[in-house]
Amino acid sequence: MYKNPIISKLKTNKITPEQLFMLSVLIVNGGNYLYNLILGRLLGPEHFADAAVLITFLLVLSFVAMTFQLVTAKFSVVFEGIVFKNFIGKIYKNALLVGVCCGFIIILCSTQLQQLFNTSSATMFVIFGIGVPLYFLMSVNRGVFQGKKDFKLLSITYQGEMLSRLIITLGLLFLLKIPSSTIISIGILISFLFGLIPFKIEHLTLKKTVLAVSDSKNITSFFMLTAFYELTQIIINNSDILLVKHYFDSYEAGLYASLALIGRIVYFVAWMFVMLLLPTVITLQKEGKDTAPILFKYVGYIATIALVIVLVCALLPKLMITILFGDSYLAMAPLLWKYAWATGMFAVSNIFAYYYLSLDKYIPVIISGLFGMLQMLLVVFYHNTLEQVVHMQIIAMVSLLVIQILFFLLSRKTLN
Incomplete structure (x- = not known):
């Protein structure tokens, strides 16, 4: 029986995790673009301006939280065993603390943010602020997957966040007769919950974790350097x-x-x-x-x-x-x-x-x-x-x- 050499080659050559992740990122970016494009067409330039502010806030948040993700990714490669376990427990606590503080500030300043960016509502900033701590937890979770090169699970978290935001936001726009800015902020909040899946719950601990002084110094130095660079990303991008x-x-x-x-x-x-x-x-x-x-x-x-x-x-x-x-x-x-x-x-x-x-x-x-x-x-x-x-x-x-x-x-x- 004749065998097609091209088909045989495709069967023997498996897709690598890196290739799978690259394909997943392309799909996620495509989905996020579709989300923005549909909003642009449905809302028109004036209402889309409010949506753009929320989307920009989401990008700003992603860059801030990316500091935790990159720090987690790097030291997930460097640390092993009990040192890795202590590091992850500590980084989760710090990420949650920063997330709660950032979210509280956004909620507290929602009226001022409305005035500053000439938006139609302050409610959208309140809803967005509620979701901020979830995003920081999600970023640390992704950092573990990235550092361990577990690109399959990393892909799932990005896919879950993108698909849920797209489907939920568009569904609510057609079902509810409330301001579009409120609906978009609700969609973003819910997407953070889906982005946490799969979540390594065993890494989240309330126990006190101890790291060697040298390790703590290395983590702090890299964290400060990364935080500074992510700040430049925020400025340049948004x-x-x-x-x-x-x-x-x-x-x-x-x-x-x-x-x-x-x-x-x-x-x-x-x-x-x-x-x-x-x-x-x-x-x-x-x-x-x-x-x-x-x-x-x-x-x-x-x-x-x-x-x-x-x-x-x-x-x-x-x-x-x-x-x-x-x-x-x-x-x-x-x-x-x-x-x-x-x-x-x-x-x-x-x-x-x-x-x-x-x-x-x-x-x-x-x-x-x-x-x-x-x-x-x-x-x-x-x-x-x-x-x-x-x-x-x-x-x-x-x-x-x-x-x-x-x-x-x-x-x-x-x-x-």
Whole structure:
């Protein structure tokens, strides 16, 4: 009986956990994009501006909580046995404490947040604040899976969060006649519960945990470094949307939110490589192997993806906006490729920063922080038009990438 060699090869070659995770991240990003696109079409520019504020708050929260996830991921590789158990117990307690404090502050300042960002309701911030502690627990849980390279369980948590938010939010929008901002915040809150599945309950302990002084110092140093870098991520990724919401009216802010969503495709695709990069670099360093090849590999991937997306945005801007958001957002077509260019530069420079973060090197992280502040200050001082806002980001992000590349070349030359 004749056997097709291609089919036989597919049967013998199993999908690796890394490939499964990359596929899962693509699906999750696709689902999150679908969530945003449907909201944009259903709500229109003005109401979508409120939704964009909540989505931006969610992104800000994800970056803050990512500090705990990355710290957990790194030391899940480094620590073993009882040291690992004590570390996980301690990191869960700290994450829960920070989550409760952040959530309480958001609830307490809900009225002020409504006024600051010109939203239609303060209730959406109250509901969002209630869910914040859950997100921090979810991030530590994911950090364990990431560090142990248990990409199957890591994929399930991301899939659960995305699918539940998409289905529940859209279902409630059609069933309930209450403000859309309230519904979106409810959907986000419930999705945090689904994102906790599967949860390693044995890691969560109320017992006092003790770590060696040297281990505690290493954890604290890496935590502070990561927290600083995630702060720069918050500034670079989200300050433009929040500043536009502050300086411009709801209609223009809604238009800009659609532009940002499309232009950030490359960044969200790049994130799956970051998730794979950190544990891989730490493992190679632990084994005494050269880590530069893995950096080159991922930089090549991201640079290629960024170039393709910028070209598509430059050649077919009206078609992309019409398909994704509809004719009411077409005013942003001329700016689409420019925003994608700025985001692409940031995505590539981000790979360099996370690479050095994995190696406990501080300078690239500080560089990112300085340019994050530069971007925010440029937008604060130059925001006469939306086009000017985008131009300021291009200046900051191109400069950041050039500096990161120069630092890499100089550091390699010094080593050689």
